[in-house]
Structure formats: C-alpha cells, structure tokens
Amino acid sequence: MENRRSFWVLLMSVVASLLLVTACSDSSAGSEETKAHQKEEVPYEKEVKKKNEEIGEQEPLKLTSYSEELGVTINEPTYKEFAANGKVSIDGEIEKYQDLKSDFAWIKVRASEEGPAGRQLEYYTPIKDGTFKQDIHFFNGEGEYSVSVQLPSKDSEDYYYDTASFKVHNVNPETKRDVTLTPFGQDAEMTLDTKSSFVKGNEIFSLKGEAGNLSDEDTIMLRLKKDSENWKHVIPVINGEFNYDVPLFYGKGVHELEVLVPDGDRDNYYQTATTLLIDNESDRVMSPIDYSETYRERGVTLESPQFGGEESDGQYTVKGSIDPKVEFGPETTHIYITTKKGEDEALDVIPVEDFTFDDSFYLRFGPGTYEVTLSVPEIKEENSDYFRFFGFAKFEVESTGEDKRDLLPSRGVQSDSPEIKKQAETVTDGKTNDRDKAKAIYDYVAKNVSYDVEKYENDDFNWDDSALKTLESKTGVCQDYAYLAIAMLRSSDIEARFVEGRAGGIFPGRHAWVEAKLDGEWVTLDPTWGSGYLKDGKFVPAFKEDYFDPDINEFKKTHTRTGVSY
Known part of the structure; x- marks a missing residue:
C-alpha cells in the first residue's frame, strides 16, 4: 500500500514537470513568433528589400571632379540607385567649405512622372562648419525619383556645380511634400503654420507664419498662379508675424502660392522665400482684386x-x-x-x-x-x-438691388440722418402732396441758409461738406444749399438729384442746383439763387420764389446744365 502511494506521488511529480517544461516551451515559441510577426509588420520594409533585389548589385555613389576639388565626402546615401521607404537622408562633409561663395547646398528632387504635388522640389540646406544634412521625403508617394546634390561655386555667387546624383525607388505610397525655404526665406527666419507644402483648400487658404528677421517696416508679397492666370498682393508684417486668407480665385485644382520677402539689397524688390501648392476643392471661380502701387x-x-x-x-x-x-x-x-x-x-x-x-x-x-x-x-x-x-x-x-439712385442717401446727402428727417418732417408738416412739400423745403433752405462768401473766395471746400454741416451752420455755397435741399426731399420720399452746371452773366461760373420729381416730371429748384444776392462782396438775403419750378426757357438764359452728379 505504501509502495503504491509512493508510485502515484512520483508519477504526479513527473507529469507536473512535463507540463512545466511544455508550458515554458510554448511560451518561448510564441515569443519568437510574435517578434517575427512584428518584424514583418514594419510597413513597406519587405517591399524595400524586394525592390533592392530587383535592382541587383548596387553601384556605389560616385562624386564629380568638383567634389574632389572641395574634398567632399558623402556619408549618406552610399549607392547610386536604391529603394527607400518614404524618406532618405543626405549627409555630407566639405573639407574646403570656407572657399565657397554660399552657405547652402542645393538639393533637387525630381519625380519621373508629374503628380498632384508637382514634379520637382528643391531644398536649400545650410552648410555649417563644413557639414550639411537633409532629410527628404517624396512628394508624390510611390515612384521613381532623381536626386541631385549641388554645391556653391568657389568663384561666382549664385552659381552651383553638380556634386553627386542618385536614383531612389520609393515604395511608400504616402505623399509628403516638405516645406522648404530658399536662402532668402531662411535669412528672414520664416516659418509657416503648415507642415506640408502640398495642402487642401476650399475657396480660401489661411496663410499664417512668422518672419523673425523682418520688421514692421517690411511687407511680404504673395503671388498666386494657376495655368495662365496669376495674381499678386502685398501683406504687412506685424510683430514678426503675418497672416492672410488667400482667395483661391481660379476654381478647382492646384494653385501655386509663392511667398516672397524683401530683397535687402534692392528697394521695392522681392525674392522667393517658399512655394506652396494648394489643391482647391471648390469649383467656384472668383475675380481677383486689382491693386495698384498706391496700395503699398x-x-x-x-x-x-x-x-x-x-x-x-x-x-x-x-x-x-x-x-x-x-x-x-x-x-x-x-x-x-x-x-x-x-x-x-x-x-x-x-x-x-x-x-x-x-x-x-x-x-x-x-x-x-x-x-x-x-x-x-x-x-x-x-x-x-x-x-x-x-x-x-x-x-x-x-x-441685385433696385434702382433707387435718386432716393438713397449719397455723398453729402445724409437723407437717412435723424436730424435731417426731423427737420424735413417739421418743414412739411401739414403738406399733403409732393409739390407742396418740395416748395416748403425750397422755402426753408432759401430763407435759412446764408451764402458763405469767404468759403467761395478762399476755395475752402472740404471732403465732408454735407447736408448735416449745412443744417448745423446755416451757411454754405451752392453745393451746400443743394445738399440740404436734396437730403430733405429724399427723406420725404421725393426723388431728387444734384445738378452740375454753370450760371451767371457774361462769365458764368461753376454752379449746382436741384431737380425734384413731382407728379412724374422733373422740376428745377435753385435755392441758392432764391436766397439772395451778392453786393460789394457781401451776401444780401432776399428770398425769391422765382427759382422754384422756374420758366425753363428763362432759366436757361442764366443757367447751363452739364449733368447730374451722384
């Protein structure tokens, strides 16, 4: 009995050990399987390996003879043709960098085919203590790209020589167009509130950014292009910042927006800082505003x-x-x-x-x-x-508004003013028809406004001369009489207009009077001539009714109508 019990204890111990070993073995196998699975799930790495296998033996990157003159070493990339997963780093060193006429390497990325984000993107990469490094992405996603690296001349400014070139087969379909700045943009310390230079828009694109090296005295120019259409505009810089809602005038499709900064060496001249591509989703076509040089x-x-x-x-x-x-x-x-x-x-x-x-x-x-x-x-x-x-x-x-040219308020004619309305209501109180109202307004203006001889002789005219000023001052010249009369007529729902012409004897001078529409016909009113006359350079009040609806043939003997002013 005791031996049987010992046997079962020993058997259970062996089974437990086997279970433990089995469990450990399963866990280890699962862990390796998970690692392999995770490795497989790194996006597009298998495609990179496959593409490199298709390319075959990879030829080392070759540098030009100009590189040898400068003592250039390219640390990355190392091959002339290879596959990439959405990004490539370019890393180089220049032994004789102090001989260069510029502090930037010029990197050009060109797609083999035109895509939504264009066909080429350029990077200006700073050269610092003889080194330069730039990460580039592929703006049209999957496809073939040619990349060239150019370095500045030792003799001429704004001139670059080829240093190295290579071909990249990007297997990643993600499109990413980097925001790149020219040397002018970098000198202006420009940054934009967008991480991509290929963006979507809908009628409007909100441009926002900073230019830390520009002052409030500076401006930024915008140049918008699509096909053969183009538009430009200047916007201010305030406390080192700028923002503007750019209208996407030319309907659906890609608009190219060039952002330019002032050229420090030339007045009223701008240089490109960066370029954005904006894919407008709206079909609406808008008309650009035409700005003149006066705007700036x-x-x-x-x-x-x-x-x-x-x-x-x-x-x-x-x-x-x-x-x-x-x-x-x-x-x-x-x-x-x-x-x-x-x-x-x-x-x-x-x-x-x-x-x-x-x-x-x-x-x-x-x-x-x-x-x-x-x-x-x-x-x-x-x-x-x-x-x-x-x-x-x-x-x-x-x-879509109605034609109310002779009833609406206008320059100098504040017919909607409470003061004008109140005065017109007082003057026309008790009058039941438009003719009687117009006659009452003519009488009021002619009797209560005195002619301002000094204003006439000194040409003391001001942009804000108006019916309200005349109502308050009770003085003025012909235009002011007309302003007040027209304002009171219009506020009484009587159509009235400002007539320009000449009046006087042998040498007629510029003059203004009024026409009011009464009973369907235009009637002449000249409250200035009805108010009095000038004698020895002074105004003599002498009210006359004669210039309310005068005999038109008699009126033409002293007045010549040249037109209506609105």
Whole structure:
C-alpha cells in the first residue's frame, strides 16, 4: 500500500514537470513568433528589400571632379540607385567649405512622372562648419525619383556645380511634400503654420507664419498662379508675424502660392522665400482684386473684400486700415469710393477713424455688374474747390438691388440722418402732396441758409461738406444749399438729384442746383439763387420764389446744365 502511494506521488511529480517544461516551451515559441510577426509588420520594409533585389548589385555613389576639388565626402546615401521607404537622408562633409561663395547646398528632387504635388522640389540646406544634412521625403508617394546634390561655386555667387546624383525607388505610397525655404526665406527666419507644402483648400487658404528677421517696416508679397492666370498682393508684417486668407480665385485644382520677402539689397524688390501648392476643392471661380502701387505706397490694408464678383443686395461694405507710419498716413482721413455701372457713375466718401475704415455704400443704379474703385485722397496744403484721389484697389460686385439712385442717401446727402428727417418732417408738416412739400423745403433752405462768401473766395471746400454741416451752420455755397435741399426731399420720399452746371452773366461760373420729381416730371429748384444776392462782396438775403419750378426757357438764359452728379 505504501509502495503504491509512493508510485502515484512520483508519477504526479513527473507529469507536473512535463507540463512545466511544455508550458515554458510554448511560451518561448510564441515569443519568437510574435517578434517575427512584428518584424514583418514594419510597413513597406519587405517591399524595400524586394525592390533592392530587383535592382541587383548596387553601384556605389560616385562624386564629380568638383567634389574632389572641395574634398567632399558623402556619408549618406552610399549607392547610386536604391529603394527607400518614404524618406532618405543626405549627409555630407566639405573639407574646403570656407572657399565657397554660399552657405547652402542645393538639393533637387525630381519625380519621373508629374503628380498632384508637382514634379520637382528643391531644398536649400545650410552648410555649417563644413557639414550639411537633409532629410527628404517624396512628394508624390510611390515612384521613381532623381536626386541631385549641388554645391556653391568657389568663384561666382549664385552659381552651383553638380556634386553627386542618385536614383531612389520609393515604395511608400504616402505623399509628403516638405516645406522648404530658399536662402532668402531662411535669412528672414520664416516659418509657416503648415507642415506640408502640398495642402487642401476650399475657396480660401489661411496663410499664417512668422518672419523673425523682418520688421514692421517690411511687407511680404504673395503671388498666386494657376495655368495662365496669376495674381499678386502685398501683406504687412506685424510683430514678426503675418497672416492672410488667400482667395483661391481660379476654381478647382492646384494653385501655386509663392511667398516672397524683401530683397535687402534692392528697394521695392522681392525674392522667393517658399512655394506652396494648394489643391482647391471648390469649383467656384472668383475675380481677383486689382491693386495698384498706391496700395503699398499709402500703407493700405484691405481686409474686406478679399476678392471681386461677390453678390450684394444693393449695399456693400468695405473694411481696412491705414498704416500710420507711412507718408500721409495720419493725414488720410477718408476713402473715396467710385461705383460705375455702364455709363452711370457715383462717388461716395467714407471716414477713416483711428487709422481704420469700416463702412458701406450703395450700388444705386439697380441690378447688374458694378466696377468699384477704392481711392485715397491727394494730400495738399492749399484750399481748392476740387478733389483729386488715387485708386488703390479695383474689383467688381454683382448687385441685385433696385434702382433707387435718386432716393438713397449719397455723398453729402445724409437723407437717412435723424436730424435731417426731423427737420424735413417739421418743414412739411401739414403738406399733403409732393409739390407742396418740395416748395416748403425750397422755402426753408432759401430763407435759412446764408451764402458763405469767404468759403467761395478762399476755395475752402472740404471732403465732408454735407447736408448735416449745412443744417448745423446755416451757411454754405451752392453745393451746400443743394445738399440740404436734396437730403430733405429724399427723406420725404421725393426723388431728387444734384445738378452740375454753370450760371451767371457774361462769365458764368461753376454752379449746382436741384431737380425734384413731382407728379412724374422733373422740376428745377435753385435755392441758392432764391436766397439772395451778392453786393460789394457781401451776401444780401432776399428770398425769391422765382427759382422754384422756374420758366425753363428763362432759366436757361442764366443757367447751363452739364449733368447730374451722384
């Protein structure tokens, strides 16, 4: 009995040992299997090995005779043709680097076939203490690429010689187009908020970056290209940073955006810092804004609009700023806006306050395409009765608004002003038809506004002359009488317009008066001539009703109409 028990104890011990050995053996085999599996799962390594086997015996990388002159050694790569998994490192040394005319190696990567991200990408790699190193990726993914390494001349600036070239078979399908900077971009210490120079966009691409070696005095130029179309624009650098929403004007497809920095050796000249490719997913085609040299000279930044061709319901807003540091920056107190539709043209003025402008204007001639020109005023010291201005941006707007040219507020005619409306309501109180209202407004203006002889003789005209100023001061010249009368008429829902012409005796001078639409017909009003006359250089108040709807044949004996101003 005792022997039988000993036998079973011994048997169980042997079984346990066998189980333990078996378990250990299984674990070891599983571990080796896992390692092998993990090794197999490194992406595309098998494809690299297979491709290198297809290439066969790999020929060592050869250097040019120029390399021998400089004492160049290329540590990586080592072969003339080989396969790679998405990336290749180039590592070299130059014994006689101090003889070179530039501090950059020029590396060109060219795909055998055109792809979405182009066919070529260039790297400018700094040479530091005789060494250079650059990681390159393959912008069109899987395929064949030729790579050349060029080093600067010892004799001529901006001249490079071939040093080495090799062929890479990239097996990795991932596309990665590095952001590369030219020497100019690197000197400007430029960085961008994008890791790739091939990106997607949808109508707009938000460009953001830094240029640590540029000051607020500098600007950056953008140049956008697609097929035969191109557009350029200048943007400011503020505290070493820049940003701009770039419109992708030319519809679906790849737009090339070149970012340029100032050339330190030449005024008003720019050099390429980097180039981005932006694949626009939108079919929409937009109209570029045409910027003149005045835009840069007068320090304008137009924030809105960023492109032309937008639709409007008849009212349109522009927004931007003036650089206070440029010449005439502090003196630029307003912006002129010219809107043109066919033969019809209007001029509006919006103020610049604290070096910014943000205001709207009317597209007053009804539905259609308008050409809009934004201008800055000529800055001059002497007074004059005319104003010159210089366009800085031109674009188109599509309007769906009604033709209300003679009812809407306009330059100098604030018919929507509460003060104007209140005065018009007071003056026309109790009048039941438009003719009586117009006569009451004519009477009020002619009786209450005195002629400003000094303003006329000194040419003391200002851009903000208007109905409101006349209502407050109760004095002015012919334009001011007309502004106030028209504003009060329009605020009373009576169509009215500003008429330009000449008036007087033998030597007629420039003059302005009013036409109002009463009972379906245009009627003449000249509140200036109805207010009095000049004698010995002084204004003599002498109200006359004669210049409200005068006999037109008699009126033409002293007045010559040249047109309507909007």
